[in-house]
Amino acid sequence: MGAVIYPKIAVIGCGLIGSSVIRAARERGVVDFVAVADASATHRDRIVELGFADLVTGDIAEAVAEADLVIFAVPVLAMGEAAQAAAPAMKPGATATDVGSVKGSVAEALAAALPDSVFIIPGHPIAGTEHSGPDAGLAELFENRWVILTPQPRQDDAYLGAVVRLAEFWQGLGANVEQMDDRHHDLVLAVTSHLPHLIAYNIVGTAADMEEVTQAEVMKYSAGGFRDFTRIAASDPTMWRDVFVANKDAVLEILGRFTEDLQALSRAIRWGEADKLHELFTRTREIRRGIIAAGQESAEPNFGRDRGKH
Known part of the structure; x- marks a missing residue:
């Protein structure tokens, strides 16, 4: 105490x-x-x-x-x-x-x-x-x-x-x-939290809207990556609606940069530029290792609860 x-x-x-x-x-x-x-x-x-x-x-x-x-x-x-x-x-x-x-x-x-x-x-x-x-x-x-x-x-x-x-x-x-500074906070969080949530909401919505893939198949065959997206996309809709409206300038700035990077990635896949893909995936893996080393690998602590139920 x-x-x-x-x-x-x-x-x-x-x-x-x-x-x-x-x-x-x-x-x-x-x-x-x-x-x-x-x-x-x-x-x-x-x-x-x-x-x-x-x-x-x-x-x-x-x-x-x-x-x-x-x-x-x-x-x-x-x-x-x-x-x-x-x-x-x-x-x-x-x-x-x-x-x-x-x-x-x-x-x-x-x-x-x-x-x-x-x-x-x-x-x-x-x-x-x-x-x-x-x-x-x-x-x-x-x-x-x-x-x-x-x-x-x-x-x-x-x-x-x-x-x-x-x-x-x-x-x-x-x-x-x-x-x-509050403005710097909003830019940092646009990168580390707001954009990931926006992507999660969008990709889960895309999967739900695909006519070629049934909703039952989406649920049955969800791999780990998609399951992680659905967990994020299950967050409080009122809270996240307000976040994107209140932080629109920073989110739109980061979303613009993300869109440019996504277009470059699309070109690399289209033209079979394996070296560029490998370089990106190697660099991003180091970010993940850094997060783990900093003890910030999970936003939801696992205190003896079955995470598979959430």
Whole structure:
């Protein structure tokens, strides 16, 4: 059990990440009191049954009252509305953060909605599964994963202290913490997460639309690569819809580069340029080995669960 870092936290939205934060914070003893606000009555009832929150409500203002840390864990296009609902009740000196996969637009939405007396420190834990809802949370989800913080360009001691405190909170959940500019974050994530998800959604959709191959055949004869794509493509559609709308500039930039590379690969296959293909496959294999060496080979930790069921 660690030392308490925030006496009271409020989590707005209790899906995979929100419920994982609560489970991890409870297990590691870094909070005393947890309030949860969720728009879904079904979710609220389930959170009460699970018993991991001290206060469960549909009222965001009620949840954030007297909270030392407020974590917005809603889809990125809903951040501004959630922050507006929280703003009147947030106490001065509290920290507001989020867990969204896009940082530029979220930072702007939080800054526009929240009072100057609140420390706004956008964040993004690079962890997750394709599952959603309060039952999907894992206390171990953040272990040895990266959390990226994108602080505002402030240098006052109080704000810098709030950044250090939030980093200690995430480290208390087992994560590694990095800081970067929000626009750079969005470009990096467009490469490492958003484009792969877009490809997965597209290739699974292509397979489903092929008249020459039945859906039963797609399911029956799926090789490992296609199964991996279907796992990614099973992710929360609302969350990913919002990601692509909110991060469209970075995604379109990376998608343009990807399209050019794909056309070059198509030409190499068409003209039988085996050396070019071998060079590419060799280079990409080294990237995979580097990911494994860094301990980041899986976005979904396997804690004794049968991954074949997911």
